[in-house]
Amino acid sequence: MGILLLTKSVFxxxxxxxxxxxxxxxxxxxxxKKKIGQRISIYxxxxxxxxxxxxxxxxxxxxxxxxxxxxxxxxxxxxxxTPNLIIILFVFVSYSIIGFLDDFLSIKxxxxxxxTTYQKxxxxxxxxxxxxxxxxxxxxxxxxxxxxxxxxxxxxxxYGVFLLFILIGASNAVNLTDGLDGLAGGxxxxxxxxxxxxxxAVGFEEIGIFTFILVGALFGFLIFNTHPAKIFMxxxxxxxxxxxxxxxxxxxxxxxxxxxxxxxxxxxTLSVILQVVWLRLFHKKLFLMTPLHHHFExxxxxxxxxxxxxxxVGLLLTMAGIYYGVWx
Numbered sequence: 001m002g003i004l005l006l007t008k009s010v011f012x013x014x015x016x017x018x019x020x021x022x023x024x025x026x027x028x029x030x031x032x033k034k035k036i037g038q039r040i041s042i043y044x045x046x047x048x049x050x051x052x053x054x055x056x057x058x059x060x061x062x063x064x065x066x067x068x069x070x071x072x073x074x075x076x077x078x079x080x081x082t083p084n085l086i087i088i089l090f091v092f093v094s095y096s097i098i099g100f101l102d103d104f105l106s107i108k109x110x111x112x113x114x115x116t117t118y119q120k121x122x123x124x125x126x127x128x129x130x131x132x133x134x135x136x137x138x139x140x141x142x143x144x145x146x147x148x149x150x151x152x153x154x155x156x157x158x159y160g161v162f163l164l165f166i167l168i169g170a171s172n173a174v175n176l177t178d179g180l181d182g183l184a185g186g187x188x189x190x191x192x193x194x195x196x197x198x199x200x201a202v203g204f205e206e207i208g209i210f211t212f213i214l215v216g217a218l219f220g221f222l223i224f225n226t227h228p229a230k231i232f233m234x235x236x237x238x239x240x241x242x243x244x245x246x247x248x249x250x251x252x253x254x255x256x257x258x259x260x261x262x263x264x265x266x267x268x269t270l271s272v273i274l275q276v277v278w279l280r281l282f283h284k285k286l287f288l289m290t291p292l293h294h295h296f297e298x299x300x301x302x303x304x305x306x307x308x309x310x311x312x313v314g315l316l317l318t319m320a321g322i323y324y325g326v327w328x
Contacts, residue, residue: 005200005205008078008209009196009200009208009209009212012069012073012209012210012212012213012216013212013213013215013216013219014216015069015072015073015213015216016062016065016066016069016212016213016214016215016216016217016218016219016220017216017217017219017220018216018220019064019065019068019069019217019220020061020062020065020216020217020218020219020220020221021220021223023060023061023064023065023220024058024061024220024221024223024224024231027055027058027060027061027231028055028058028224028230028231031055031056031057031231032055035053036055036056036057036107037052037053037054037055037056037107051229054229054230054231054232055230055231055232056103056107056231056232056233056234056236057100057103057104057234057236058221058224058225058231058232058233058234058236058237059096059099059100059233059234059235059236059237059238059240059241060100060236060237061217061220061221061224061231061233061237062214062217062218062220062221062233062237063092063093063096063217063236063237063240065213065217065220066092066210066213066214066217067089067092067093069213069217070085070089070209070210070213073209073213079206079209079210080206081206082206083134083137083138084138084204084206084207084251085206085207085210086134087131087134087135087138087247087251088207088210088244088247088248088251089210090127090130090131090134091127091131091167091243091244091247092240092243092244092247093240094127094130094243095124095127095167095171095239095240095242095243095244096236096237096239096240098115098120098123098124098127098235098239099234099235099236099237099238099239099240100235100236101114101115101123102114102115102120102234102235102236102239103234103235103236114235121168124164124167124168124171124243125164127167127243128160128163128164128167128168129160129164131163131167131247132159132160132163132164135163135250135251140251141253142154142155142156142157142159143155143159144159144162144255144256145253146255146256151256163250166246166249166250166255166258167243167246167247169246169269170242170243170245170246170258170262170265171238171239171240171241171242171243171246172239172242172269173242173262173265173266173268173269174188174238174239174241174242174245174265175235175238175239175242176265176268176269176272176291177238177264177265177268177291177293178232178233178237178238179291179293179294180227180293180303180306180307181225181226181227181228181229181303181304181307182222182225182226182227182229182307183293183306183307183310184233184237184238184241185218185221185222185225185226185233185237186222186226186307186310186311186314187264187265187310187311187314188218188241188245189215189218189219189222190311190314190315190318191245191261191262191265191314191318191321192211192214192215192218192245193215193318194261194318194319194321194322194325195207195211195245195248195249195252195254195261195325196208196209196211196212196215197322197326198252198254198257198321198322198325198326199211199248199252201325201326202252202254202325202326204251204252207248207251207252211248214244221233221237226307227303227304227307242265245258245262246258252325254325256324257321257324257325260317260320260321260324260325261317261318261321261325262317263313263314263317264310264313264314264317267292268291268292268293269291271287271290271291271292271295272290272291274286274287275287275290293306293310296309
């Protein structure tokens with residue numbers, strides 16, 4: 001990475017961080033006053049019950065600054081509005097809107113039931129179809145390629161189904177991981193650092209700069225979201241983060257790298273799937289509770305210790321992902 005690109009990257013982090021910090025200071029008191037608080041599940045234990053009423057929809061703290069900062073750079077000719085950047089903004093904003101609707105309905109109903117599963121899947125399908133249309137319009141490849149694994153599988157229109165699977169899988173993986181203070185936000189920031197570096201290294205500068213802006217905005221959000229959290233990201237943030245991470249992996253042709261960088265998110269999701277399968281096959285639990293971070297809680301671990309462990313694992317995987325995504 002040259003000096004100019006390094007300067008741009010640092011500037012991108014800064015213009016993501018500062019507006020997010022200011023927006024957090026403004027938004028949290030407003031959400032508290034409006035009593036827009038999180039409902040806590042009765043199954044997660046007494047330690048979480050004291051978080052009842054903590055403001056949610058905190059994803060706005062990093063979604064809004066990221067979009068505005070990106071558009072600012074485009075309008076000031078510091079960043080080119082490429083088809084790839086249009087796709088990323090489309091996915092990021094669309095999934096954030098889906099999450100916002102889910103959060104809004106949950107608050108309105110005064111429970112954790114927002115959009116139904118089918119409503120969510122339908123809306124995600126619409127966005128995925130829009131993504132695939134824009135992707136094909138710009139001449140995107142429909143082959144799954146990995147030189148390390150010697151893969152070059154031409155998927156044709158089935159690539160649209162593959163794209164839908166990645167988008168929905170990634171967005172819901174981050175959503176499942178969002179259960180402890182700072183966990184999903186911190187892991188996402190770590191993962192996006194990898195994709196920012198990879199994007200720039202393989203020739204997608206505009207994607208890299210957008211991703212660094214998002215990293216900065218996530219740092220701003222984490223000031224309010226780390227333990228004890230003053231605000232939760234809600235589906236407004238978690239769905240958007242997972243979907244845009246998948247979109248970046250697809251557009252940079254690093255779908256396999258996504259599995260490496262996002263392995264903690266994958267493990268969280270697999271723990272839920274394995275729990276369901278295990279219960280049906282053997283009529284007993286494999287884990288004390290899922291997603292996986294709750295299993296550690298039931299073992300007696302402190303919330304902050306679990307988050308630190310997951311962050312460290314995420315960082316190690318991110319370093320492996322950078323090596324894999326850039327050089328292999």
